[in-house]
Amino acid sequence: xxxxxxxxxxxxxxxxxxxxxxxxxxxxxxxxxxxxxxxxxxxxxxxxxxxxxxxxxxxxxxxxxxxxxxxxxxxxxxxxxxxxxxxxxxxxxxxxxxxxxxxxxxxxxxxxxxxxxxxxxxxxxxxxxxxxxxxxxxxxxxxxxxxxxxxxxxxxxxxxxxxxxxxxxxxxxxxxxxxxxxxxxxxxxxxxxxxxxxxxxxxxxxxxxxxxxxxxxxxxxxxxxxxxxxxxxxxxxxxxxxxxxxxxxxxxxxxxxxxxxxxxxxxxxxxxxxxxxxxxxxxxxxxxxxxxxxxxxxxxxxxxxxxxxxxxxxxxxxxxxxxxxxxxxxxxxxxxxxxxxxx
Amino acid sequence: xxxxxxxxxxxxxxxxxxxxxxxxxxxxxxxxxxxxxxxxxxxxxxxxxxxxxxxxxxxxxxxxxxxxxxxxxxxxxxxxxxxxxxxxxxxxxxxxxxxxxxxxxxxxxxxxxxxxxxxxxxxxxxxxxxxxxxxxxxxxxxxxxxxxxxxxxxxxxxxxxxxxxxxxxxxxxxxxxxxxxxxxxxxxxxxxxxxxxxxxxxxxxxxxxxxxxxxxxxxxxxxxxxxxxxxxxxxxxxxxxxxxxxxxxxxxxxxxxxxxxxxxxxxxxxxxxxxxxxxxxxxxxxxxxxxxxxxxxxxxxxxxxxxxxxxxxxxxxxxxxxxxxxxxxxxxxxxxxxxxxxxxxxxxxxxxxxxxxxxxxxxxxxxxxxxxxxxxxxxxxxxxxxxxxxx
Numbered sequence: 001x002x003x004x005x006x007x008x009x010x011x012x013x014x015x016x017x018x019x020x021x022x023x024x025x026x027x028x029x030x031x032x033x034x035x036x037x038x039x040x041x042x043x044x045x046x047x048x049x050x051x052x053x054x055x056x057x058x059x060x061x062x063x064x065x066x067x068x069x070x071x072x073x074x075x076x077x078x079x080x081x082x083x084x085x086x087x088x089x090x091x092x093x094x095x096x097x098x099x100x101x102x103x104x105x106x107x108x109x110x111x112x113x114x115x116x117x118x119x120x121x122x123x124x125x126x127x128x129x130x131x132x133x134x135x136x137x138x139x140x141x142x143x144x145x146x147x148x149x150x151x152x153x154x155x156x157x158x159x160x161x162x163x164x165x166x167x168x169x170x171x172x173x174x175x176x177x178x179x180x181x182x183x184x185x186x187x188x189x190x191x192x193x194x195x196x197x198x199x200x201x202x203x204x205x206x207x208x209x210x211x212x213x214x215x216x217x218x219x220x221x222x223x224x225x226x227x228x229x230x231x232x233x234x235x236x237x238x239x240x241x242x243x244x245x246x247x248x249x250x251x252x253x254x255x256x257x258x259x260x261x262x263x264x265x266x267x268x269x270x271x272x273x274x275x276x277x278x279x280x281x282x283x284x285x286x287x288x289x290x291x292x293x294x295x296x297x298x299x300x301x302x303x304x305x306x307x308x309x310x311x312x313x314x315x316x317x318x319x320x321x322x323x324x325x326x327x328x329x330x331x332x333x334x335x336x337x338x339x340x341x342x343x
Numbered sequence: 344x345x346x347x348x349x350x351x352x353x354x355x356x357x358x359x360x361x362x363x364x365x366x367x368x369x370x371x372x373x374x375x376x377x378x379x380x381x382x383x384x385x386x387x388x389x390x391x392x393x394x395x396x397x398x399x400x401x402x403x404x405x406x407x408x409x410x411x412x413x414x415x416x417x418x419x420x421x422x423x424x425x426x427x428x429x430x431x432x433x434x435x436x437x438x439x440x441x442x443x444x445x446x447x448x449x450x451x452x453x454x455x456x457x458x459x460x461x462x463x464x465x466x467x468x469x470x471x472x473x474x475x476x477x478x479x480x481x482x483x484x485x486x487x488x489x490x491x492x493x494x495x496x497x498x499x500x501x502x503x504x505x506x507x508x509x510x511x512x513x514x515x516x517x518x519x520x521x522x523x524x525x526x527x528x529x530x531x532x533x534x535x536x537x538x539x540x541x542x543x544x545x546x547x548x549x550x551x552x553x554x555x556x557x558x559x560x561x562x563x564x565x566x567x568x569x570x571x572x573x574x575x576x577x578x579x580x581x582x583x584x585x586x587x588x589x590x591x592x593x594x595x596x597x598x599x600x601x602x603x604x605x606x607x608x609x610x611x612x613x614x615x616x617x618x619x620x621x622x623x624x625x626x627x628x629x630x631x632x633x634x635x636x637x638x639x640x641x642x643x644x645x646x647x648x649x650x651x652x653x654x655x656x657x658x659x660x661x662x663x664x665x666x667x668x669x670x671x672x673x674x675x676x677x678x679x680x681x682x683x684x685x686x687x688x689x690x691x692x693x694x695x696x697x698x699x700x701x702x703x704x705x706x707x708x709x710x711x712x713x714x715x716x717x718x719x720x721x722x723x724x725x726x727x728x729x730x731x732x733x734x
Contacts, residue, residue: 125521139362154350174350176357179512186552329358332351337359 008107011326013114016070017164019089022323023097030319035085036064053092086130094134101134110338111135112326114143116166116184137338143322144170145177147287150325156279162290164189167261171268183264189290193218196253203249208236223294224255254293262303281310287321500572500716502545504565507532508577511555516580518692527695528576534705562673573678575670578686587688588659591644592680593636594672595665635677643681643711650707
């Protein structure tokens with residue numbers, strides 16, 4: 001299970017919506033970032049589990065105290081329950097790659113965890129607390145940096161990681177990015193969901209839907225620009241399943257991301273040394289679930305036209321780009337480094 | 344030219360440094376000082392000195408400031424000691440040396456700041472307002488302004504701007520345990536907002552998340568919003584970790600050379616040009632605003648000390664003081680800057696990490712603001728009663 005000398009390296013992308021882990025033993029998993037505890041004795045008896053995680057938790061949410069503990073990619077502050085939920089999520093992720101956290105014989109776990117680009121030090125400390133008892137060594141890095149590191153895009157590149165809670169920007173200039181090189185927008189997938197839900201309520205006041213349904217529709221149909229197909233969904237209207245065309249609402253909600261992302265992208269490019277700006281403009285990488293919004297890359301390229309043009313490409317593996325980058329970093333760090341990062 | 348592997352090695356080294364800094368919670372380096380800003384800072388110092396010092400000392404000060412008596416480059420002059428967590432702008436925690444001002448001689452305090460820009464102006468040292476129980480009886484250093492009878496003005500407090508100090512890149516002070524001033528001030532500010540909103544005040548926050556907001560933007564927000572009060576929340580840092588106390592500032596002149604130097608230093612990134620600053624300085628002696636700021640400062644200081652001492656008797660009352668902080672200069676309404684406690688004191692830092700203590704502080708601030716507002720809002724009614732009596 002461990003790679004060498006009883007050590008297992010892992011890269012973890014803790015996301016508001018999904019969390020992914022890549023391990024040096026080759027295992028890779030992704031789970032929905034939901035944790036739920038049965039609400040009462042009946043629920044416990046039906047579910048036969050003390051805690052449910054991921055899709056299973058979401059599907060049984062009516063019987064659970066359901067938590068989505070990562071707000072804007074970080075543990076919600078001031079909630080012991082959410083901290084406990086993150087702990088459970090981390091334990092679960094490690095279990096998925098073969099580590100039994102309570103096993104005294106388990107390998108030493110060296111984890112690299114990505115956090116939003118502008119995460120506070122206190123937030124990192126919270127994360128460190130939550131990791132106690134699951135990992136033995138911990139390195140916390142900026143999420144878009146892990147993506148860049150995994151892609152070996154270390155020089156003159158800009159990574160835009162659009163998650164559920166945050167959109168993170170990071171210019172790579174051969175150094176570990178500082179605050180000057182990074183930005184975090186709290187406008188991302190969740191904001192699109194809420195916008196879409198509001199639009200649907202406005203256009204179809206009789207329709208009944210939950211935010212989970214809205215999220216699924218967005219994941220299936222999201223696009224900006226010209227539609228390639230009509231977004232047809234089924235939802236109850238006055239209790240009767242009804243087929244509705246939500247193409248325009250989807251487009252409006254998704255396009256709400258374009259101006260802030262474009263502006264931040266252009267602002268960061270403008271901060272790059274003048275002789276490298278063109279290189280950076282032509283090396284922009286979109287990552288994260290939000291990068292799957294159809295036509296978003298083209299819309300950002302359109303925004304780049306006014307400053308001389310550029311190229312925006314998507315990572316090939318949206319789900320694991322962050323976790324894989326974290327794993328690459330974990331494997332590249334030498335033993336002496338890891339020894340300084342004892343939990 | 345670095346090879347790809349060189350870059351990777353460097354990145355790993357920097358990642359390690361960043362992580363170790365988080366682990367050990369080493370304070371961040373102060374922001375780099377650029378020569379351009381240093382010049383602006385110097386100009387601001389001149390402007391402050393011109394306006395804030397007594398006339399008979401002015402010529403000496405101007406000549407002292409304009410003709411530096413040292414060979415030290417300007418950039419070196421303005422840069423703060425690197426081991427001190429220096430806020431970028433007007434920051435509450437006076438640098439360590441300043442914070443110790445109350446206990447040491449002025450010469451020692453000037454020396455403690457490192458190589459001075461200029462020699463301290465030849466002014467007679469005057470103690471800051473005494474840290475007494477009688478918060479409202481601060482010793483005036485200038486002629487008291489003529490009070491306007493508020494009964495003639497239907498003044499009311501409706502809109503309050505809360506300014507959580509620091510934010511974003513400007514972390515403020517921080518403890519070895521990683522507790523950062525910018526986070527504590529934001530939390531207290533949000534708690535205070537809830538309390539004020541429950542009491543039907545309209546509240547505007549200069550920031551409600553962790554972001555860098557220039558001082559100029561903060562004051563502009565307060566001014567354009569037509570706010571009635573401006574309350575800036577900060578934490579103090581006093582070297583040595585022995586002192587825990589509360590002090591509240593409002594705008595006014597000071598003859599303390601340390602405070603002048605501090606003002607120049609801390610106002611340097613305020614975003615104001617000299618011309619703007621001169622206009623702003625016109626506001627300084629508007630007596631009503633100044634006097635109302637003092638009343639508000641006294642009210643806030645009183646409730647902070649009373650409420651928190653009830654639970655933590657060791658808290659020192661460091662008094663109501665005046666200082667030319669840019670957020671106080673730039674605002675057009677009564678404005679105070681409260682150093683709600685000292686993050687440098689280990690016990691205070693421990694308490695500040697607890698939500699209850701932050702709530703206590705917010706509650707005390709709220710009580711202070713409410714007491715001030717109630718007193719002000721009562722005036723028209725009282726005057727009406729008086730009028731009726733006379734009739």
